[in-house]
Amino acid sequence: MDYKHVIKQMTLEEKVSLLSGKNFWESQELERLNVPGMFLADGPHGIRRQAAAADHLGLNESIPATCYPTAATVANSWDVELAQEVGTHLGREAASQQVNVLLGPGMNIKRNPLCGRNFEYFSEDPYLTGKMAAAYVRGIQAGGIGAHVSGAPSTSRGIAACIKHFAVNNQETRRMSIDVVVDERTLREIYLTGFEIAVREGRPRVVMSSYNKVNGEYTNENMHLLREILREEWGFQGCVVTDWGGGNERVRGLLAGNELEMPGTGGESNREVLEAVRRGELEEAVVDEALERLLALADETSQALVWKNQKIPRDHHQTACKAAEESIVLLKNQDTILPLDTSKTLAVIGDFAQTPRYQGAGSSRVNPTQLESALDRLESSELRIIGYEPGFHRFGKKSSDLVERACGLAAQADTVLLYLGLDEVSEAEGVDRTSLALPENQLDLLEALVGVHSRIVVILSCGSVIEMPWIDGVSAVVHGYLGGQAGAQAMVRVLLGLVNPSGKLAETYPKTYLDVPSGANFPGGQATVEYREGPYVGYRYFDRQPGGIQFPFGFGLSYTSFEYHDLRVDSRGARFTLRNTGALAGKEVVQLYIQGPGQAVYRPEKELKGFTKVHLEPGESREVHLAFDAYSFRFFNLKKNAWDVESGMYTIFIGASSRDIRLQASLSVQGSDCGNLYDLRSLEPYFTGEVENIEEPTFAALVGRPLPETHWGNRIPMGYNDPLARTKYARGWFGRLTHSLIIFTHWLLWKIGQRDTANLIMMSFYNMPFRGIAKMMGGMVSRRMAEGFLMMVNGHFFKGFTRLITKEKQEKEVEYEYRT
Template identity: 30%
Template sequence: MCQTILLSYDLRIPDTRYFPKNLGNYSGWGEILSLPFTLTVINSTANFDVDKLFQELTTEEKVSLIAAANFYHSNGVERLDIPSFRFSDGPNGVRGTLMFFGVPAACFPNGTSLASTFNKDLLKECGELMSVEAEHKGVQVIMGPTTNIQRGPLGGRGFESYSEDPYLAGMATASIVSGIQKSGKVASTLKHYVCNDFDHERFSSDSRVTERALREIYLEPFRLAVKYSQPKVIMTSYNKVNGVHCSENPHLLQEVLRDEWKWDGMTMSDFFGTYSSVPAIKNGLDIECPGPTKFRRWEIIKHLLQSKEGNLSEEDIDVHVRRVLNLIKYLVEGRGTTKFDFTQDEKNNTPETSRKLRKAAGEGIVLMKNDTGLLPLSKKDSIVVIGPNAAAFNAYSGGGSATMDPYYLVTPLQGIKNKFGDVDYAVGCYTYKALSGLFEGMTNDLDSSKPGVRATFYLKGKEDRLADDKPYDVKVIDKSVIFLADYEHPAVDLRTKLFYIDFEGFYVPEFTGDYKFGCQVFGTALIYIDGKLLIDDQTKQTRGTFCFSSGTVEVTAVTHLEAGRKYKVTVEYGSGITSKVGTDFGAGGLQVGISRIIDPAEEIKHAAALAKSHDKVVLCIGLSNEWESEGYDRDDMKLPRETNQLVEAVLEANPNTVIVNQSGMPVEMPWLKDAHSVVQAWYGGNESGNAIADVLFGDVVPSGKLAITWPIKNEDNPAFLNFHTEKGRVLYGEDVFVGYRYYQKLQRDVAFPFGHGLSYTEFKYENLKVATDKDTLNASVKVSNVGQVAGKEVVQLYISPVAPSIIRPVAELKAFEKVELKAGKSAVVSLSTDLKHACSYFDEFAHKWCLEAGKYKVLVGSSSADIRLTGEFTVDTTVFWTGL
């Protein structure tokens, strides 16, 4: 049924970045037009009949459906009421659109933090909250979670993945996906399929990995997620696996995903991760992202179909079209309409959202060391807070596609003040990788009520502008790190993305002295102080790691500034296409910063003196979203700049120092033997500071367990010799011995083992029972809280083959449960798992999983190195199997 009505309407041209199609070449932004139009009201709750729609599609319309329209939208077919859907990052929240000038969002704890909760129910609740966030961002498909394996501690995106252990990673992923898809209105996207475990030369790197390691380690979390949560979408990774790009790899996309696992969802490429027309279509990639398409333009596909080049047929395309339509059917039926709402808002910024984020962040915090009982702190103590991370505004999340504009941010210093009251504070040292913070400290002549600079957008550079050339947009920008990868505007050519921005504002220094200015850019940039050129990042450029490794190295300059004087600062920016070193990765990016030059030794001396004058010290150190980010890997495991010198000086001045480290992956701690209390706080999202304070003062009893092994030094880790691309390939030489599997096999010491985490109470294990039948392994153990306060314990079950016929890990995690107990209380904890999943290895000769006959030990404990009880069972008959 439908009804047609003739209306006249005053239409304000919207921000078309939020829509899949350009609404026209309008010079005005927010221009009012009076337009007559007809409105056809369709019964949009009608059944979305895929077969019927498929028959009505033209070949050109089919081709349009298998490529994205732009950065965050699929193509729709308006005449058939096939809607476009919106997809959005990502790993630790739902950004919506865009990275630049986007709508603030809820920032969740990073991946390793979430996995360190070892709490499947909590992770499902996080997924449900992500789904609610998606609704408030007009998003139907969330591009997350990230379920890659952390081969080593230096991976740029390690922070957004869950674990080095495939079982923990898989179950964490399944829990998040189940939560996201519970409402039936939002689809979840597993990424990055597969072996995208580092970022060095990620577009071309060839991951050479044995089939056994591929199955047991790298594909396993994806398999578990498919088995237990059936994600609607899987994103392919940039890299090759054994010589073939993942986005066109028939073994991965067809043989494993479709034939063995019987998964019937939709695949999409990572952004700019499609490398061909014919192989990608024939081998299993459903949608090329982002748009506008490079390889699936109608004129290209039409020629291929007509000429039979590459043996491409319409039937090859039809397979992908049906999968896209099936995803849309899921979304339409879940929402009861084909009219998807793309409205974005901040209305989910509520006390309930904050409570959930705070709970998730607190439960992931790991108490790694507390040998003198320094923690929890007392509010009666005299406390000083020291360290660069205490007041940092870039340690709530890692960088890259995880970046978002949070609703708000509570730093550790603010969280402690919220709990304790005012405290003394000293920064101790700088830890920036590249300078930032310039625009945040400036004022402008466009809106004096807001900090930031006036940003004026042009289609021509300054040298080419005529007197009557007007800007197409003007904004106030209050952030110095600007990613424009997904920036679009009706005035800007969607293919070239050529535009220019003049940033202008005023800076008034608080102190007289020498100041260092810095700039890194994907595009070009010139920085002027009072009309005098200070930095030229345009004439000559050197490739660096900025902006997903598409930008320049940082260019710096030092100038003397007088306190209280008003300086005019101008930055002339040209978009990504003007770069001399960049690649085609969106519209560009800019980072500008300033820092007063200090004497590091004097700052550390001052911090040590302050530490000595107080009872207790909270020393906040670690990394940030510029050290751990998509686009590049860390060079080493060391803490930045003078951090270690600061820690050593403060510990010497006051042994009653609690060290709070924020990082997504391990860092070296050369002072560890001298530190009595160490807390791993990860990147906690919006509620980072409050969650840290909750644990420090005992309002939350720590219950997090390390989702990754913490090596003593980088050279100890299993991927040390193979964690980079050499001449196009990277050898996964550690094979199945990733993480704790390696350290246990070699009996190598670590700083902290996998699964480790202390509490403010103690737990006793007793009465382990183990039983098996044909399909299932069941175990139970009595756990008692023998301490003085209520707390949560993670009971971990590992399987160890007694006499395997091939080399195997000493033990592997195969089940875990988290139990909450009041002081003096006990509970029987049951752990159950599929027998074949718990005990099998992948046999490369049979090309099947092998459940080998023999004896197996059951190891139950509080970590991989703290086994409290052991049991045993026997598998009588060897069985080979495939699939889920």
């Protein structure tokens, strides 16, 4: 298709109509010129194309699709080839369901372990995040059904992957209005490097802009992020789509290069663009530039959809099982209680054994093609299962009777398999967690079982970090994270020793939340969240501390053992020999960390700069080579506004985790003289790494400007971009009543057990800005109607009510005129 020629044939109205969605999931087509529309669907770990009513919250059931382990799970595999294989299968299924753009992978950094969406993200480390995300993207975009089904044309194009959420979207609380205050160096090195790797190495066709502001400007209209960095610096040639309802000022978004607004707004955004062009505020050439990218995306992805409704191959479930197996992390194995002895009797306890917790909640929720429970798998194995007890109510209700029955069963068995974890409403899009602890009723059960049994194997099912003050009382801990539809099968195979666990943690496990450096600044104030810890996220902070962690980044045990020796380092990379010294075949994730000279540039103790997963038979040795790359030695030099390398002596570490360093060597690197780059007096905590309680003047010095006001203040008039949470301080009685009703409704729903709906209240109302009310309603609520409601909460009830009603009528008249 000659896109420029097609665009020249369009009227201005037709051009503008293509820049916003047709409905909730589809982009607009133009039949007159054979321009196809596109279907965009959620799916970081499976396709969520809804057959009936559409929503962004995971409420309505979708067409069955393979539910793979979540990104947080697969990240523990540290296996880029496996990630690409999963991506390939995702691409196949998306094409079969006629999905042009798969909205994933999610790749935001796990700044804080309480982020409610951490189950959907890879890691606290940008290098690991970027490499895994790039692999997913390559697989998804090569996995169009046309490239893999017999008889398909060889010229078929793949569907598009959409990496998200760009950028610095590291919390769910007030995600649509929060202003992230972060210094440029931390922004570049921690929060953008993963995206950079994914763009440069994965070459995604689509990037999704996030809801939040970054340093005072919404990301969907942020020229620095979208134009200067994403397009000019990284060379991104694809399309940028807003997160659903995440568009702010549509014209400013277009100027920044945000081509597509989703979902559709009933033509309201189109009118804004049309009027801006006619007034001369927006050049038509900007519209044409956006359209050229959109047409290319629609045309190329549509070529992958010629093979429709293909049956999902059986190997997709097998790949889901393989991904889960490779990602299971063995955290403790006292007295080698695992693999399980098939001659011993077993008691199976825990609700999650019977009803699996296998994926997260919200927009990523997949309707699996099949699902199995751990209990069924255990009972069909050669293990001697004497019985099962749930032990606790899934959503937290206490029951002494359930505990008593579980203890009675446990006393009759040689070993207890105890399935614990977080329920579906504890980890969900739109809300952050409030604690790192397991639910209290599960802790009560665990305490009671420890009192009657000495051989307890805990199997964990949750998508993010938890505290484990109880770990000394149990014999083994196996973490399955959220293993997808085949997770139960994968776990039983590991427990039996049919699979040697090889997963390693992609995030640090602190002993308590009090040890987390960002804890004092999460989720921030009412208007802003300040990243006062700078680059010291996860192990970058903890590796400077003598204690404070339960398990380090990169940690994971095996049923065998490995020996590292003979390290050789040169300008190209590091070489060493790895040997399996145990009696079983196994896989080891070897990790390359680099420590900077530590002279003129503040840095973490060490940073991950390479990794690979190596399979070895018993007694086998292999030479491993980890190459240096463009990311190995660089830092972002603010004075040059560019990446730079500091001259000096670097230390190269090879380890089994960030705290288990097996080999090290030194390497002299030539770069720039970085003397006098920083004022040590004003930034001393960033040189020492003691960033737990950074004072405001120190952080302001790091950011390089005065800090914005972080609180809304009482009784201040609310604005269009304020969330409904701010109605607590509204001038008018109607606003304060609205706030009280939201809070009461949430409390009541939670009390009666409707916790999914309670979470929905917080996500879709409490933390939703007035802007979002209009953007998410597909044109049913206009901006002027939302502004009328805003006038009502600001104390002008009758004036706002009148405006709401009259403007609704006027908008319908204008809409009719526009469409005709």
